[in-house]
Amino acid sequence: MVEWLDAILQGVLLGGLYALFAIGLSITYGVMRLVNIAHGDFLVLAAYLALWPVMQMNLNPLLAILPVAALMFCLGYSLQRVLLNRTMGPNPLAPLLATFGLSIILRNGLQQIFHSDSRSFQIGALGTDSIPVGGGIPVGVFPLIVFLTAAALMVFVSFLFSHTRIGIALRATSDDSETAGLMGIRARHTYGIALAISFALIAVGGVFAGIRTTFTPESGPAALLYAFEAVVIGGMGSLWGTFAGAVILGVAQTMGAKIAIGLGILTGHLVFLAVLFFKPTGLFARTQ
Amino acid sequence: MLKVRNLVARYGDFQALFGVDFDADEGRIAALIGANGAGKSTFLRSIAGLMPSKGGEIRFQNDDIAALPADEVVRRGISMVPEGRRLFRSLTVEENLRVGAFAGRSGRWTLETVYALFPVLKERRSNPATALSGGQQQMVAIGRALMSNPDLLLCDELSLGLSPAVVKDIYAVLPRIRSEGVSIVVVEQDIDMALRAADEIYCFMHGRVTLRGAPADLDKDRISAAYFGIEGH
Numbered sequence: 001m002v003e004w005l006d007a008i009l010q011g012v013l014l015g016g017l018y019a020l021f022a023i024g025l026s027i028t029y030g031v032m033r034l035v036n037i038a039h040g041d042f043l044v045l046a047a048y049l050a051l052w053p054v055m056q057m058n059l060n061p062l063l064a065i066l067p068v069a070a071l072m073f074c075l076g077y078s079l080q081r082v083l084l085n086r087t088m089g090p091n092p093l094a095p096l097l098a099t100f101g102l103s104i105i106l107r108n109g110l111q112q113i114f115h116s117d118s119r120s121f122q123i124g125a126l127g128t129d130s131i132p133v134g135g136g137i138p139v140g141v142f143p144l145i146v147f148l149t150a151a152a153l154m155v156f157v158s159f160l161f162s163h164t165r166i167g168i169a170l171r172a173t174s175d176d177s178e179t180a181g182l183m184g185i186r187a188r189h190t191y192g193i194a195l196a197i198s199f200a201l202i203a204v205g206g207v208f209a210g211i212r213t214t215f216t217p218e219s220g221p222a223a224l225l226y227a228f229e230a231v232v233i234g235g236m237g238s239l240w241g242t243f244a245g246a247v248i249l250g251v252a253q254t255m256g257a258k259i260a261i262g263l264g265i266l267t268g269h270l271v272f273l274a275v276l277f278f279k280p281t282g283l284f285a286r287t288q
Numbered sequence: 289m290l291k292v293r294n295l296v297a298r299y300g301d302f303q304a305l306f307g308v309d310f311d312a313d314e315g316r317i318a319a320l321i322g323a324n325g326a327g328k329s330t331f332l333r334s335i336a337g338l339m340p341s342k343g344g345e346i347r348f349q350n351d352d353i354a355a356l357p358a359d360e361v362v363r364r365g366i367s368m369v370p371e372g373r374r375l376f377r378s379l380t381v382e383e384n385l386r387v388g389a390f391a392g393r394s395g396r397w398t399l400e401t402v403y404a405l406f407p408v409l410k411e412r413r414s415n416p417a418t419a420l421s422g423g424q425q426q427m428v429a430i431g432r433a434l435m436s437n438p439d440l441l442l443c444d445e446l447s448l449g450l451s452p453a454v455v456k457d458i459y460a461v462l463p464r465i466r467s468e469g470v471s472i473v474v475v476e477q478d479i480d481m482a483l484r485a486a487d488e489i490y491c492f493m494h495g496r497v498t499l500r501g502a503p504a505d506l507d508k509d510r511i512s513a514a515y516f517g518i519e520g521h
Contacts, residue, residue, distance in 0.1 A: 165390070168379065172387050175376040178338060181358035182368050184391030184436065 015250030016147030020205030024198030040224030076199030235282020388435030395437030
């Protein structure tokens with residue numbers, strides 16, 4: 001019994017990491033119907049961007065998060081303005097193909113520069129410390145940091161969307177981009193901000209993932225898949241739904257792994273497929 | 289104020305406007321009438337920058353605005369109440385109105401003056417915009433367009449889907465908006481409503497203006513000839 005409770009708790013914490021993978025994907029899909037196939041590869045890129053100051057300057061990986069997130073924010077905005085805005089339009093295939101191409105370029109580029117050695121970040125004792133929460137269940141300090149960071153960023157993004165001018169512009173554009181244009185909202189800028197926020201979030205997720213486990217230039221597609229599954233489980237267009245979807249995915253994986261160590265990821269996929277089958281709009285989709 | 293000459297518009301191979309001339313003067317209400325598919329909405333969308341024109345010129349306060357996108361046209365002082373209202377469904381009434389001001393033009397239209405024009409909206413300011421009745425949604429759409437402090441207000445099919453009593457209420461505010469110095473162009477299916485509300489009538493048929501004039505100068509026979517392309521009976 002206790003070990004199942006333990007599995008659920010670890011799964012919830014793992015869900016925090018997946019939420020960092022997924023919220024950005026949810027935002028770009030919600031605001032501009034962009035399915036960014038290179039989402040996971042950019043997450044890996046962020047991890048490699050953090051690798052440089054960590055290796056060369058002995059910087060604590062946790063301290064590298066902020067500058068890397070800022071850099072990724074700028075990269076996301078520029079990428080949208082320079083490239084992806086040109087692909088937006090009635091044909092949904094164009095941005096799909098463009099990001100698919102970016103994904104291949106990124107993976108091979110990283111392979112060229114960093115080779116396929118697996119890397120990870122070390123944060124010393126913080127990475128292995130745990131605190132007991134009673135009943136013999138330990139909670140790792142680092143997974144807790146990840147979860148709390150994800151929750152805090154979620155609250156921040158949620159506030160941004162509900163209470164700021166740019167947030168209202170993002171929601172208006174999401175509802176009806178043509179009418180948003182009539183209000184003077186410049187979609188090319190709004191879309192840039194959406195991808196910038198998405199990239200800043202995956203920068204945080206990428207570094208955390210590199211601390212939790214290892215990464216190679218080939219790690220992107222798995223991250224994209226988890227992000228995608230979390231978005232679909234939660235339901236398109238709902239940020240808190242995506243967060244919940246990420247937690248459900250995390251719990252499914254840890255509970256599956258409890259049954260047999262190799263079943264973890266498969267169980268996550270099965271839960272995803274079950275949601276697609278029984279409730280294709282997702283569990284927390286906004287009803288309209 | 290607005291001067292359109294020989295405007296041409298197309299949807300792919302289908303030509304929707306064949307050289308339309310149009311003038312909107314300061315402090316006046318112009319009504320565009322005509323059957324479905326006559327090109328009235330296409331004409332408004334071309335002015336608002338939602339549709340690229342394929343020929344002719346659109347001059348607003350002497351600037352050529354024909355090639356400008358919608359987000360730029362509204363900054364120049366033309367705003368639009370789109371057909372079917374098109375409120376932002378995930379925004380509240382007040383947020384919808386605030387979005388209307390994003391073009392950054394200052395003037396007398398603010399949340400307070402819009403609420404003074406439509407007091408019922410103030411009571412419902414925190415509701416989702418789509419929870420309102422059709423007439424109230426139309427008020428939000430008009431208020432949202434006013435929030436950009438336009439010099440020219442384009443209204444596409446204000447009466448669409450509304451009961452006659454509600455349509456009357458909506459049209460009753462147009463003279464008040466005009467008296468604040470806003471010129472208005474309305475697209476209207478209901479000829480009687482258009483004749484009562486407007487200072488000038490433009491009748492569209494098959495993408496051309498077939499008749500224009502002040503309501504007092506137009507008789508029913510000429511209008512139905514221009515509207516249906518047949519002589520009156």
